[in-house]
Amino acid sequence: MPQLSLEHLSAEWFSLNRKFPPHTQQFVLGFFQDKAKTLSDQFYEAMLADPGASRFLSNDDVQQRLGASMQRWLSGLFASSDEESVKRLIAEQQKVGEVHARIDLPLHIVLRGARCLKESFSTLVEKYALSGDQRVQAIRLVSDTIDLAMEIMGQAYAISHDRNSRAEESYRLFAITQNISKEKDQQRAAVLHWENQMMFSQVVGKKGSELSRIQASDFGLWFRHKGAHAFEGSSESTAILESMEQIDNVLLPLFGAQIEGSEAQVERISLLHDVRDKVRSILFNLDSLFEQNNELESGRDVLTRLLNRKFMPVVLTRQIEQATKQNTSFAVVTLDIDHFKQVNDTYGHQAGDSVLQQLALILLNNSRSGDYLFRLGGEEFLLIAVDMDGSQIERLAEKLRGRVEREKLLLPNGHAINVTVSAGVSCFDGHPDYQRLLRKADDALYKAKSSGRNRVVIA
Numbered sequence: 001m002p003q004l005s006l007e008h009l010s011a012e013w014f015s016l017n018r019k020f021p022p023h024t025q026q027f028v029l030g031f032f033q034d035k036a037k038t039l040s041d042q043f044y045e046a047m048l049a050d051p052g053a054s055r056f057l058s059n060d061d062v063q064q065r066l067g068a069s070m071q072r073w074l075s076g077l078f079a080s081s082d083e084e085s086v087k088r089l090i091a092e093q094q095k096v097g098e099v100h101a102r103i104d105l106p107l108h109i110v111l112r113g114a115r116c117l118k119e120s121f122s123t124l125v126e127k128y129a130l131s132g133d134q135r136v137q138a139i140r141l142v143s144d145t146i147d148l149a150m151e152i153m154g155q156a157y158a159i160s161h162d163r164n165s166r167a168e169e170s171y172r173l174f175a176i177t178q179n180i181s182k183e184k185d186q187q188r189a190a191v192l193h194w195e196n197q198m199m200f201s202q203v204v205g206k207k208g209s210e211l212s213r214i215q216a217s218d219f220g221l222w223f224r225h226k227g228a229h230a231f232e233g234s235s236e237s238t239a240i241l242e243s244m245e246q247i248d249n250v251l252l253p254l255f256g257a258q259i260e261g262s263e264a265q266v267e268r269i270s271l272l273h274d275v276r277d278k279v280r281s282i283l284f285n286l287d288s289l290f291e292q293n294n295e296l297e298s299g300r301d302v303l304t305r306l307l308n309r310k311f312m313p314v315v316l317t318r319q320i321e322q323a324t325k326q327n328t329s330f331a332v333v334t335l336d337i338d339h340f341k342q343v344n345d346t347y348g349h350q351a352g353d354s355v356l357q358q359l360a361l362i363l364l365n366n367s368r369s370g371d372y373l374f375r376l377g378g379e380e381f382l383l384i385a386v387d388m389d390g391s392q393i394e395r396l397a398e399k400l401r402g403r404v405e406r407e408k409l410l411l412p413n414g415h416a417i418n419v420t421v422s423a424g425v426s427c428f429d430g431h432p433d434y435q436r437l438l439r440k441a442d443d444a445l446y447k448a449k450s451s452g453r454n455r456v457v458i459a
Helices: 006-018 022-049 059-076 083-102 107-127 132-174 180-203 218-230 235-254 261-292 309-326 340-347 349-365 390-406 434-450
Strands: 330-337 372-377 380-386 421-427 456-458
Touching: 006 083, 006 132, 022 059, 022 107, 022 132, 059 083, 083 132, 083 434, 107 132, 180 218, 180 261, 218 235, 218 309, 235 261, 309 330, 309 372, 309 380, 309 434, 330 340, 330 349, 330 390, 330 434, 340 349, 349 372, 349 380, 349 390, 380 390, 390 421, 390 456, 421 434, 434 456
Parallel strands: 421 456
Antiparallel strands: 330 380, 330 421, 372 380
């Protein structure tokens, strides 16, 4: 989708303003600077009362952050008079549109908000001693300016949304891994490992409430967070999810039922057969899915074979959507190798590449199948840890830091060296914009680096 140039939009903004006399522009500017808080309060009161809009907002968000942002936006909407300030204003509208697309805020809610602002202005301006013509001119200027701002936001929204949709579809094909045969074997093994653990737990007499749930196993995490998306819409994927639900929520709880004598043994054996049938169904459908999807688009870092930046927005957006729907949490960990430049300067870039590859392997071996590992570029990595709260992710981040610190890394010249990493951690707090999560993790990483390195800082 082609985007109108900044020069074209600036000319349009100036053209709009020239239609109105200076005294009207001055009145509107003074009004919005004076009444920005009143308009903002009325706007968010209406939005919080709207079922469609309220799921993207909370009273805390409005009080702590959004109210002040809206007031700044309203105060600046009519304050730009020279070319540079108008260009900055237009860039601000484009940025807002991109944020709306990133959090998947429906466009009709944005337009409803614009209508609410125009109605509020029309009501409040009635209290001012203006002639009929002056009032009409002021209402037209406000309405036309907000409409133009919405057009600019809308175009940026559409371009960003289209880009996100293409990445989403591309990621759907990629979401499992590049080496599909290896992934198939690994996930089949994970299913069978869970089954063996469950059977052993029964032999040693564990109760139903103590049995490990398949949805929380390595396979369950992988399929719910990766496989289900990669195979979205297929009957096999639906069947696997239903089988896991049946095992966890229907069959396993029955192992805790109080049944006496020989009936207990017969009932237990029958339940074990039912679980095994469900596991066989999962394996059958899993094989079918892999056979249907044996060519996947690559989205991996060439050096480390970790994911690259290409699909990070898609993954984060889906994790936010999933965590919000299921009332769960996840975390982002940014990791940076300390003094990596010294490795390159001392041993050469080939040694540096070897360090990056070995670090990627350490991170992979100490994370779970359902987690996502990215190389962001240079010596910086990112981990998205699914289904984790603050205390769990702090332990995981410390575990990763400690493993790296203790590991001897072999260089091409035969020397072995130790490196350390600094880490910044940010936990999902319900906010729909993943960029906020990344910024918090980056800020925490900066604190870890500036306070001595080789440490974990929680945002």
